[in-house]
Amino acid sequence: MLKAAARLLQRWTQATVTPEPERLDVTLDAADLVPAVAALQEARWGYLAAITGVDLGPEAGEIELLYHFCAGAAVVTLRVRTPRNQAFVPSICDSVPSASFYERELMEMLGVTVANTPNTDRLFLPDDWPQEVYPLRKDFRLEDAPLPGSDT
Amino acid sequence: MEFNKTWQDMLEQLKTWARVNSPWAIHFNSGSCNGCDIEILATLTPRYDMERFGLKLQGSPRHADVLICTGPVTRQARDRLIRIYEQMPDPKFVIAVGSCALSGGAFQGCYNILGGIDQVLPVDVYVPGCPPRPEAIIDGVVKLLEQLKAGYQPAARRSGVLRPVPVPVTDAG
Amino acid sequence: MTAEREPFRIPIGPQHPSLKEPGHFEFSVDGEIVTQASLRLGYVHRGIEKGAEQRSWVQALYLLERVCGICSHVHATAYCLGVEKLAGVEAPPRAQAIRSLVAELERIHSHLLWLGVAAHEAGFDMLFMHSWRDRETVMNLLEGITGNRVNYSANLLGGVKCDIDQRLADAIRAGLDYLEERTQHYLDVVLNDALFLRRTRGIGVMSREDAERLGVVGPTARASGVARDVRVDAPYAAYRTLPVQIVTEMAGDLQARFIVRVRELFETYRLIRTLLDTLPEGELTVRIPRRIPPGEAISRVEAPRGELFYYLKSNGSDQPERIKIRTPTLPNFASVLVLTVGRQLADVPMILAGIDPCFSCNDRMVAIHDTGEGRDRRWTWEQLRQHGIEVYR
Ligand code: SF4
Numbered sequence: 001m002l003k004a005a006a007r008l009l010q011r012w013t014q015a016t017v018t019p020e021p022e023r024l025d026v027t028l029d030a031a032d033l034v035p036a037v038a039a040l041q042e043a044r045w046g047y048l049a050a051i052t053g054v055d056l057g058p059e060a061g062e063i064e065l066l067y068h069f070c071a072g073a074a075v076v077t078l079r080v081r082t083p084r085n086q087a088f089v090p091s092i093c094d095s096v097p098s099a100s101f102y103e104r105e106l107m108e109m110l111g112v113t114v115a116n117t118p119n120t121d122r123l124f125l126p127d128d129w130p131q132e133v134y135p136l137r138k139d140f141r142l143e144d145a146p147l148p149g150s151d152t
Numbered sequence: 153m154e155f156n157k158t159w160q161d162m163l164e165q166l167k168t169w170a171r172v173n174s175p176w177a178i179h180f181n182s183g184s185c186n187g188c189d190i191e192i193l194a195t196l197t198p199r200y201d202m203e204r205f206g207l208k209l210q211g212s213p214r215h216a217d218v219l220i221c222t223g224p225v226t227r228q229a230r231d232r233l234i235r236i237y238e239q240m241p242d243p244k245f246v247i248a249v250g251s252c253a254l255s256g257g258a259f260q261g262c263y264n265i266l267g268g269i270d271q272v273l274p275v276d277v278y279v280p281g282c283p284p285r286p287e288a289i290i291d292g293v294v295k296l297l298e299q300l301k302a303g304y305q306p307a308a309r310r311s312g313v314l315r316p317v318p319v320p321v322t323d324a325g
Numbered sequence: 326m327t328a329e330r331e332p333f334r335i336p337i338g339p340q341h342p343s344l345k346e347p348g349h350f351e352f353s354v355d356g357e358i359v360t361q362a363s364l365r366l367g368y369v370h371r372g373i374e375k376g377a378e379q380r381s382w383v384q385a386l387y388l389l390e391r392v393c394g395i396c397s398h399v400h401a402t403a404y405c406l407g408v409e410k411l412a413g414v415e416a417p418p419r420a421q422a423i424r425s426l427v428a429e430l431e432r433i434h435s436h437l438l439w440l441g442v443a444a445h446e447a448g449f450d451m452l453f454m455h456s457w458r459d460r461e462t463v464m465n466l467l468e469g470i471t472g473n474r475v476n477y478s479a480n481l482l483g484g485v486k487c488d489i490d491q492r493l494a495d496a497i498r499a500g501l502d503y504l505e506e507r508t509q510h511y512l513d514v515v516l517n518d519a520l521f522l523r524r525t526r527g528i529g530v531m532s533r534e535d536a537e538r539l540g541v542v543g544p545t546a547r548a549s550g551v552a553r554d555v556r557v558d559a560p561y562a563a564y565r566t567l568p569v570q571i572v573t574e575m576a577g578d579l580q581a582r583f584i585v586r587v588r589e590l591f592e593t594y595r596l597i598r599t600l601l602d603t604l605p606e607g608e609l610t611v612r613i614p615r616r617i618p619p620g621e622a623i624s625r626v627e628a629p630r631g632e633l634f635y636y637l638k639s640n641g642s643d644q645p646e647r648i649k650i651r652t653p654t655l656p657n658f659a660s661v662l663v664l665t666v667g668r669q670l671a672d673v674p675m676i677l678a679g680i681d682p683c684f685s686c687n688d689r690m691v692a693i694h695d696t697g698e699g700r701d702r703r704w705t706w707e708q709l710r711q712h713g714i715e716v717y718r
Contacts, residue, residue: 019621020410022559047540049625050651052636066636068623073559075623098540098659128227135263135375187394187475190438194464197441197457258391262376283394283475 001045001074008043009078012036022073030080034090037067037078041095046071048092051102053110055084057138063087063110082112084137091117109136171217172300174206175293177247178216178240182233183265184223187283188250192220195286202290205297213239218296221273224252224259225266237273243306246275247292251282258282276306377648382408382617383482385645392650394475395438398424398431399628400650401480406561407624407637408482411617418563418605420484425563426600427470427479428626429593430497433504434463435629436586436593440511443583446677447524452514459507462500469493484610494601501594508590515583525580529664529676532577539663540656543631544589547573548581555627562626567599579676616643628653 002024006016012032017025028036040046052066067078082088089106091114092099103114104121111134134140181189195202196209210216213236225233237244248269251257256267269275276299279292296304373392377385390401402424409415416424437460444452464474471477471487479485489497515521531541536549546553555561556569572588574581619641626633631653640646665676 020623023623044537047537049540049632049634050636050649052647052649054638054647068634068636070625070632070634075625077623096540097538098656101655101659140263140375185391185394185397185476187391187397190395191475194457194461197461198454199458199461258388259373259376261379262373282391285474 001071002076004043005040005045005069005071005074005076008039008045009036009076011039023075023077025077025079027079030082030089033067033078033080034092034094037092038095040069040076045069046074046076048096048099048102049075051099051106053106053112053136055110055137058084061085063112065089065106065112067092087112088115089113090115093118108134110134111137168300168303171243172206172297174208175217175245175297176208176210176215177218177220177293178213178236179209179220179222180233180236182221182223182229182253182269183226183259184250184252188222188252191283191286192222192249192289195289200286200290202293205290205294207293213237214241216240217244218293219244219246219273220249221246221253221269221275222249224256225269225272226264227266228264230266230272233269233272245277245296245300245306246273247277247279247296248275249279249284249289249292251280254278254280274306276304374648374650377645379644381643382615382645385648386480386482387478389648389650390476390478390480393652395435396431396628396630396633397476398427398479399626399633401478402428402562403624403626403633403635404637404648405480405482406626407622407635408617409613410622410624411620411637411639412482412613413618414483414611414613416484417608417611419488419607420609421562422600422604423485423487423489423609424480425567426489426597427467427477427485428562429597429600430463430467430470431477432593432629433590434460434467436590437463439586439629440583444521447521449520452511455507456511459504462504466493466497466500469496481610483613484608486609488609489601489604494604497597497601501597505591505594508587508594512584512587515580515587521583522580525583526578528579530576530578531660531664533575535660535663536577539660541631541660542653542656543628544582544585545631545657545660547571548585549577550575553632555625555632559625561624563600567596569596616641617645630654631657 002018002022005024006013006026009026009028012028012035013026014029015027019025026036046069049068049070052068054064054066056062056064061084062081063084065080065082067080069076069078080089087110089112091103093103093116100117100119103117104119106112107114107117108129111132179189179192192209194200202209207218209220213219217240219237219240221233223229237246246269248254252259253269256265259265260267266272277292277296279288281288284292373388377388380388386401386404389404390397392400405416405424437456441453441456441460444450444456467477468474470489470493471479479487515525531539531545531549533550536546536551541549541551542553550573552571552573554569554571556564557571570592572585572592574585617639619639621639622635622637624635624637633653634649634651636647636649636651637645638647661677
């Protein structure tokens with residue numbers, strides 16, 4: 001399974017790692033994400049299990065996005081990096097409609113702009129959550145989001 | 153005048169009697185992990201059968217005397233919680249079920265948590281446990297009913313500080 | 326009013342507890358037919374992923390166990406397996422077997438719970454009471470093993486903290502015998518009861534293609550003929566030596582989802598008996614360092630509702646760097662949004678219940694907002710449910 005995936009993704013691959021026997025991590029350029037995902041979908045390789053956003057911290061200045069695809073025991077992770085101050089990735093909802101939830105999560109939790117995603121509403125955070133405060137970023141502090149209704 | 157007073161007293165007594173014998177409750181989850189909720193539901197089922205105390209869980213806040221709250225209060229749920237409370241007719245009572253509802257429990261310090269129910273509403277009965285056993289929940293309800301019989305006024309009416317009614321956890325196995 | 330009539334917008338929510346967050350659905354309807362659906366979560370969003378980053382590895386275990394009170398054990402298992410992978414240790418075989426055993430007991434409790442709740446949504450409270458009464462049998466067993474009815478905390482990093490002795494094993498066997506008999510009865514109800522069939526057969530059909538495309542997991546996928554089960558696909562804990570039979574149905578409708586779950590119970594009973602018979606001897610825990618070596622791990626386990634996905638990242642300190650949780654309900658929610666479109670409004674409660682979003686106990690307000698006529702009506706979930714029951718009377 002992993003070999004098949006490696007072959008499908010070959011064109012866009014920048015580096016690959018196999019951290020565990022049944023895993024394959026493929027580093028991609030953010031611009032190649034859409035065709036790479038489409039290639040996996042077209043070949044009916046697995047399903048999107050999750051999109052994880054990891055803030056690498058203010059020093060590294062980057063956010064890493066991990067697109068996990070599972071097929072049986074095999075897990076392929078597409079790794080994409082984007083600068084922290086201008087986090088931006090294209091949406092993969094065209095080929096994977098169920099990605100919409102994860103992309104909404106990325107937008108509100110990490111402040112990643114997802115271009116062309118069908119729904120940009122908040123998914124988890126409350127309506128009165130301050131704009132431009134992203135809880136999953138490493139430099140988030142509780143004080144950034146004052147608790148409402150401390151008068152009650 | 154004299155007659156009038158007794159008449160009012162009797163009405164009061166009648167109301168208390170009715171309230172004690174058929175309290176209707178609404179359950180609201182303001183951010184719980186579900187553990188408490190399933191235990192509350194379990195109290196309705198044949199083994200525990202809370203309805204033998206006349207307590208009925210039903211859907212609308214406008215019919216409810218008792219608000220059973222579970223979970224810490226999340227930012228998003230806070231307004232709903234207050235709205236539901238305000239829709240309830242007076243006198244109304246609040247039972248906080250579970251460690252989370254008491255203090256925020258395991259979720260203290262998370263960014264979306266305001267803390268326990270008493271940060272938002274006046275609470276009459278606290279039932280600790282994570283989750284409390286159904287017996288403890290029933291005990292909490294019964295304690296409230298007993299207090300009512302003894303002329304207890306809802307926490308909301310007593311001005312200023314709240315006086316919690318602690319409910320001991322039953323001997324969990 | 327213009328010729329372009331504005332559709333009714335019906336928000337369902339905000340409250341119904343799901344695995345991690347309760348959702349707020351909004352349905353647009355044309356007459357009785359749903360034309361559009363969207364979802365807003367967050368009423369029970371507690372910020373657990375962030376909270377876990379601020380706690381130590383051990384503390385995070387107890388926090389993550391409280392992601393969901395219904396399937397707390399699988400969360401803890403997924404987390405422990407992931408951390409053990411990172412630390413390069415493996416829990417002893419006896420611990421693995423007990424983990425799987427508790428997980429299977431939890432599956433029984435969860436499926437029975439769901440059967441009751443789904444029956445309640447269909448207006449079949451009798452079945453609700455029956456299945457919850459029987460569920461108490463499992464709760465007793467779980468309490469006997471772990472000391473708590475919910476949030477058992479059976480797992481430790483590097484093992485488990487409870488053992489199974491002869492007395493417990495006998496009690497479990499006796500409990501299973503009783504449950505097996507009852508489950509036979511439930512299967513009978515699900516297959517033959519006229520009321521049930523009217524509410525379930527041919528409703529909320531999801532084709533195999535859709536199921537694969539939407540990435541649905543667990544019994545919802547298996548009811549559409551997609552044989553997807555982490556216990557088989559990527560065995561973990563004791564399942565590596567214990568083959569699991571996948572139960573699938575082809576119909577893809579609500580009834581199939583019922584049948585799959587009830588049939589799965591039989592498989593679960595078999596698994597538990599086998600586990601008890603072959604329980605390996607030995608230690609319950611291994612030592613695990615306080616600081617976890619840097620690295621990343623992905624850990625997948627099969628929760629009662631489907632695949633639970635954990636991504637763990639360690640930076641070598643005593644606190645996790647990042648934990649990502651993908652609960653099974655999230656992809657299944659996506660299917661609800663698709664499935665309800667074109668269906669009767671009255672079917673919505675059942676379709677929602679069909680994916681088992683921990684649909685337990687709350688009042689859910691349903692606001693019918695008719696922008697066209699400027700009316701604003703609110704329904705409670707209860708009324709919508711009643712509506713469903715009346716339509717099918
Ligand atoms: S008290 Fe425990 S069981 Fe209850 S909601 Fe909180 S974490 Fe869940």
